[in-house]
Amino acid sequence: MLYPAIGVPLLGKGVFRRYMQYKYTRCLEKAGASVWLLPWNDTPEAIEVILDRCDGFLFPGGPDIQPQLYGQLAQPSCGIPNPARDAFELALLRGAIEAEKPLFCICRGMQLLNVAFGGTLFQDIKSQQEYAHMDFWHRAYATHPIELDPESLPGKLLESDAVTVNSMHHQAVNQIGDGLWVAAESPEGFPEALEMEGYPFCLAVQWHPEHMAAQTKIQRKLFRAFVDACR
Ligand SMILES: [Mn+2]
Numbered sequence: 001m002l003y004p005a006i007g008v009p010l011l012g013k014g015v016f017r018r019y020m021q022y023k024y025t026r027c028l029e030k031a032g033a034s035v036w037l038l039p040w041n042d043t044p045e046a047i048e049v050i051l052d053r054c055d056g057f058l059f060p061g062g063p064d065i066q067p068q069l070y071g072q073l074a075q076p077s078c079g080i081p082n083p084a085r086d087a088f089e090l091a092l093l094r095g096a097i098e099a100e101k102p103l104f105c106i107c108r109g110m111q112l113l114n115v116a117f118g119g120t121l122f123q124d125i126k127s128q129q130e131y132a133h134m135d136f137w138h139r140a141y142a143t144h145p146i147e148l149d150p151e152s153l154p155g156k157l158l159e160s161d162a163v164t165v166n167s168m169h170h171q172a173v174n175q176i177g178d179g180l181w182v183a184a185e186s187p188e189g190f191p192e193a194l195e196m197e198g199y200p201f202c203l204a205v206q207w208h209p210e211h212m213a214a215q216t217k218i219q220r221k222l223f224r225a226f227v228d229a230c231r
Pocket residue numbers: 132133144166167168169186192206207
């Protein structure tokens with residue numbers, strides 16, 4: 001299979017979300033994939049067709065996940081959620097895991113993975129952070145260091161146990177879901193990458209390689225490895 005079909009949930013309407021969508025699409029296409037954008041239809045029939053046709057899935061960044069999905073009430077600092085997207089992405093993610101499809105979970109995608117495994121999130125990390133984690137205007141550049149487990153998938157791909165990454169999140173993974181482990185941490189101890197025990201291929205990162213890839217060559221390796229896993 002020369003061009004694997006990679007499903008990416010739609011980010012939403014509007015120019016800005018389409019620009020963000022384009023960043024993921026471009027990185028995947030440059031790595032040799034055919035990208036299929038997925039509307040939020042969470043009927044079992046729709047999910048089944050998507051699982052059948054796509055070789056792998058990238059779960060992108062986006063709005064805060066409904067706290068009810070991890071057993072909490074919304075705090076005032078929690079952003080406005082998108083229940084339709086939550087429902088679709090959770091159903092798709094669960095189906096994709098059952099089918100053992102390669103996964104690339106970015107930012108909200110990584111948080112969604114943790115929620116799918118019964119983990120929880122910090123609804124707002126502003127008061128606990130020492131580094132800038134919501135550095136929106138410098139999203140193409142590294143803003144804080146992370147420590148990587150050299151045996152983890154991102155550790156091996158980035159060929160380092162310490163790199164610096166960009167950051168655009170105000171929430172973070174708190175309690176780790178059963179079956180997941182922390183592959184990278186920020187200096188404050190926020191998980192910056194997760195890994196799934198015994199799963200064929202799952203990259204889950206809190207930073208945004210799709211914005212770094214143009215300037216930072218090593219970040220392109222994540223997309224290449226993911227697309228290769230989908231072949
Ligand atoms: Mn960060």
